Amino acid sequence: MLKKNKPFLLLTLGATILLIGGGATAYWLLVQRNLSQVNAPAQLIPQDALLTASISTDSEQWEQLSEYGTAETKAALEKQLTQLRNDLLTSNGYNYEKDIQPWLGETAMIAYLSSSSVALPTDTEQAPPSGRSLLPDIIVLPIENPAQAKELLEKANSQKAKSFIERSYKGIRIRETQKSNVRGLSTTVLGRFLVVTNNPKTTERVIETYKGAASVAATPGYIKELSKIGASEPFAQLYLNIPTFSAIAAANSTRAGLPNGALRSQNENLAANQQWQGIAATVTLEREGMHFQGISWLKPNSSQKNAVQNNTSRLPRRLPEETWFMLSGGNLAQFWQDYAQGAESNPLTPIPPVNITAGLQATLGLDLEKDLLPWMGGEFSIALIPASRNALALPENQQSTQLGAGVVFMIQASDRKLAEKSLKQLDEVMATRYQFIVEETKLGRQPLVSWASPLGGVSATHGWLEGNVLFLTLGAPIVNAIVPQPQATLIQNPLFQESVPTKPNPSNGQFFLDVEDTINSSNLNLPQLLSPDQKRLAKAVRAIGVTTAISDERSNRFNLFVQLQKATKPTPSTPTTSPTPTTSPTPTTSPTPTASPTPTASPTPTASPTPTASPTPSASPAPTASPTPSASPTPSASPTPSASPTPSASSSIELERNRNR
Structure with a gap:
C-alpha cells in the first residue's frame, strides 16, 4: 500500500486555483471539508467567519491536481511555492517530510474572518507584508499522531526557544513568534487540533469558540445542507457565510461613500435583511477538470421561499x-x-x-x-x-x-x-x-x-x-x-x-x-x-x-464543471524535501498549546475576499454573492505541489465519477 504524503502545498490552494482555473473558478476551488469530520474543525471557527475551507492532504489527489493548467501557469505556481517553502519552512529549520508529515491528519481547514471581526495589530512589524494580505486568518491542522507531534515540540524547545514567547488565555497556552522580519504567528493546541493564526486576537477568538461561543458548525442548516453534497473522494469543500459576505461587499462597493457610523449601520442592515444563509460546494478532481457539487440555503427565519419549478429547457x-x-x-x-x-x-x-x-x-x-x-x-x-x-x-x-x-x-x-x-x-x-x-x-x-x-x-x-x-x-x-x-x-x-x-x-x-x-x-x-x-x-x-x-422551498442545488487544459509535464527537477510550516507546530494532545507556530502556507489569491458569485449559479437569481474575485491579478505561483510523485486516481474511478456527474 502506497504511503500517503501530506503535501504542504494544501495551504496554497487559493493560489493554485487562481492559476489553473481562472477567476471564475478561483472562488470554488479554495474548498473542502471531509464530512466525516465536519463537526470538529468547524466547532473551532467563529460563526461570523466569512469563508471556511477544508482541503485534502492526500498526495494522490495533489498529483492529479498538478496535471492541470498550462506550462506557464505551472511554472508560475512552482516559483511561488518555492518562495513559500523557503520563507516558512526552511528559514525556520524544518523539513516537511521529517517534521510535519508524520503527525498531520488527512484534512486541514482554513478560515477567513470578516475584516472587522478582529482588531489588526498596531505594531508595524506585525503588519502583513506586501502580497500576503490574504493569508488565512485561521488554520486548523489535525493531529493524527500526538507522539510524533511531541517530538517536534521538543525539537522546537531546544532549537529556537528564543524565537517564541508563551502566554495563557482562559487557561489555554499560546505560543507566538518573535521575529521582526517574518510575519508573526500565534499557535495553540485544542484537543487533537493544532490552530495557527496570523493575529493573537484571532487565537483568543478561537479559544472562546472552543469554550462555547457560537461556531460555524452551529450555523443554521450548516450540517444538514453540507451532508447533501458529500462525495466519496472529495478534494475540497467550502462554506461561504452570505450575510457576512453581503456586509463586506457593501463596505467595498460604491454604496460605501458614507460616514463610518452610517456605513456600519448599513452593513448591519444588509446582513440582517439578507435572506440567504450560506452556499457550499464539494470539489472532486476528474480526468478533464474539476467538478463542483453545490448547494445554497435560506435562513430559517427567511420570508422568501423558492417556487419549486424544474422545467428542463429544450x-x-x-x-x-x-x-x-x-x-x-x-x-x-x-x-x-x-x-x-x-x-x-x-x-x-x-x-x-x-x-x-x-x-x-x-x-x-x-x-x-x-x-x-x-x-x-x-x-x-x-x-x-x-x-x-x-x-x-x-x-x-x-x-x-x-x-x-x-x-x-x-x-x-x-x-x-x-x-x-x-x-x-x-x-x-x-x-x-x-x-x-x-x-x-x-x-x-x-x-x-x-x-x-x-x-x-x-x-x-x-x-x-x-x-x-x-x-x-x-x-x-x-x-x-x-x-x-x-x-x-x-x-x-x-x-x-x-x-x-x-x-x-x-x-x-x-x-x-x-x-x-x-x-x-x-x-x-x-x-x-x-x-x-x-x-x-x-x-x-x-x-x-x-x-x-x-x-425545495429552502434550498437550491447546482453542479458545475470546469474543463481544464493539461500541460505536458516538464523535465522533473530535483524536488526539495521540505515544503513548509512556518514555525514549529507543537501540538500535544492536551488543550494546552505546547505548540509553536506551524505550517501556514498561504493560499495567496490575488483576489479580494469579496468577489461576486451567486449562491446559486442557476437561472434563478438567488443572492449574487461570492467569496472570490472574478479574475484578479494572480500571484506568481507555481502549480506543481512539491508533493510525492504518487500516481493519480485510476481510470475506473474516473469512469464512475463521470457516470455520476
Missing part, C-alpha cells in the same frame, strides 16, 4: 453546434421576480431592478410588468453565436464584420397574442423614435422582421419558431444559424457534452461557456478587458458548464 436543442455561450432557464417571469426580490439585500446586484424597468420605459416605451412579463412565463435562453464567413461576406453585412458574433434571445411565449402586441409596439418605437428601417422579410418560408440602422453597423431580427418560441437576434447576422432548425445542435457538441453536467435532473437552468473560442481568442474583437495575469489564468480553462435545480 431551447439548447435549437442552437447550433458552434454556439460559444449559452444561458437557459425554465421561467423568465419567475427569474425576474427572484432577481428583484433578492436585489435589496444584495450589494453586488449588477443593475438595480428599478433601473432596468425605468430604462425600458425611457428607451422603448414598454412597461416591464405590464407589457412583457405577462407573456414571459415560459423557458428562455440567451446565446452567443459566431457569424459564418459566408454571411459576413454579403454586401449588406459588411459593416457587421467587426462584431464577429451575434446574440440570440429565445423565449417560449406563455401568451402569444400578448407577445405579438408587444413586438408591434417595439417595431413602431424603433421605426419612429430611432429611425431604424423596419421591414418584413423571409428566410426560406420563415417570416421575419428585420431592423437596420440608417447609419449601418447595428441590426436585429425577430421571428417565431415552432412551439410559440420567439427569437430576437442582435449584432452580427446569425439568423441563418437558427433558421431553419440546425442539423448539428449545441447539445451534440462534444465540448458541451463534456462540460455541462447532466445532473441535477430535472433542472431549471444551464450555463455553458467555451472559454477557448471567446476569452482565449480574438474571435470577438473585444477591447483589452483582461490584464496579462488574468489572460494567463484563462488560458488554463477550456470550458465551464453549470446545471441548476431548485431542491
